[in-house]
Amino acid sequence: MSESYCFLNGKIIPEKDASLPLSDIGILRAFSVYDGIASFEGKPFLFQNHYERFVRSATALGIAIPYSNEELYEALCEMLQKSHLTERANIRAVATGGTTIAGIEFKPENSTIFFTAVNFVPLPKEFYETGAKLITHEYKREFPEYKTVNYITGVLLQKRRKEAGAVEILYVKDGHVYECATSNIFIVKNGELVTPHKDVLPGITKKLVCVLAMKEGIVCREGDVSVDDLFAAEEVFITSSFKDIVPIVEIDGKMIKDGKKGLKTRQIMSLVQNYLDSRQGLDLQTRV
Template structure:
């Protein structure tokens, strides 16, 4: 068994999955998405992802009739169809099919797409030695243009930033805001450490409120690690003692180099290593404690 695609409740093999060319996701990128993971067959942080999904849908005024339980059941139906326990789940909701004009039809039905495939771990070297990043020329969208709370299908600036990294043979890219503040990566949030204090960009810079980012901030607070959220120039990050990135798929990944600047003397650093361990413990508690719900 392998990848499966659920379109509006019907599960297909990848080569059989089809949507209309008149779907507004194709015509305009008019839709939202979430990326989730299952560990040993259990969806991790589903409720947090669903809340962000609802926020994105509200921001674009896309109607969607499923409640949390109904959507959960559709996701798990698709996960089970793959035959895999550790999976990557890509969830997309579009505004649906419409004529070729910007004005959406009244009473149109949204399109639900759930893609589930076996999770492919990142190379272990990235967690043991750290990733290399570049600061992209492409910038993060200004929150004055599009709310960062909307996880939309429009990812062209992220794609262009990622292409910059590939051309420079780096793992990935970081984006600055239009005001030259550190924002986020193409698909991840960023943290750094200086003199034992943790720093990360404030949401008001124009970043996505990452679910893993929120967990890391909570774990840091519980561990007595001061965490400052704010508006920081790239020099603050480049002169740090430690740096790491966070996302659903990457979890916590240390960073060894940004552009040509080596970060710190040891990678992963002490605080990064502590947070990686705390995150693994939280994840394992979820996996092996039946009392913990989704």
């Protein structure tokens, strides 16, 4: 089995040799941000988009990212090659505030930055072929437009998700639909794609879907989505860097339309898969 490497504070080292101080504020106070990036053929996918989101999340918390996009792109390519992750892989990026001051403060310039990667493990084929289920939970993330490491609610709900045979947990609150624990959501309403726009993470795959759809003449817009809209939708699907496009045919035991993967969802799945197969988005210049 190949040895796994990681990027830690400017160095690429074997993962088994990596460590963080117990006084890191990311450990003591969960004060850190996160990003998830797909890679293909040993290169991060749409890295410019992910880098910008990573920096935006870190900046919101006052955490410094002391590396340029070029430096991190080259480092990740080297890390993936050393780990022999030359097929599809999942990269996880974390930035913390570094060593604490008196257990509660930090210096922005003392940030801890690390990246790890593992082989991509796809969801069961039937989720893509015949559709998957969601369960809902009344919740809205704190700092929802930034990708922090606060996944406490999502982690605690995994047992319930598995018992329900669901692929994801959908966060709703006060009659509004927001996002899933690790995915964005779209509905099809009057033949148009609609995705929540407020108090949600600006997903990279979500953005790719909108760009590709509009090029094909499919209307795609961001707007408010109510729970009533959700259950009245013609189609529903979710998007994620680690899942791509997953059709949703049932939510909380209620069937969406006729319970089958819809035409618009099929079109979007095909558009995204063709984009992935073309290996666009693997160079540093490409962004959506």
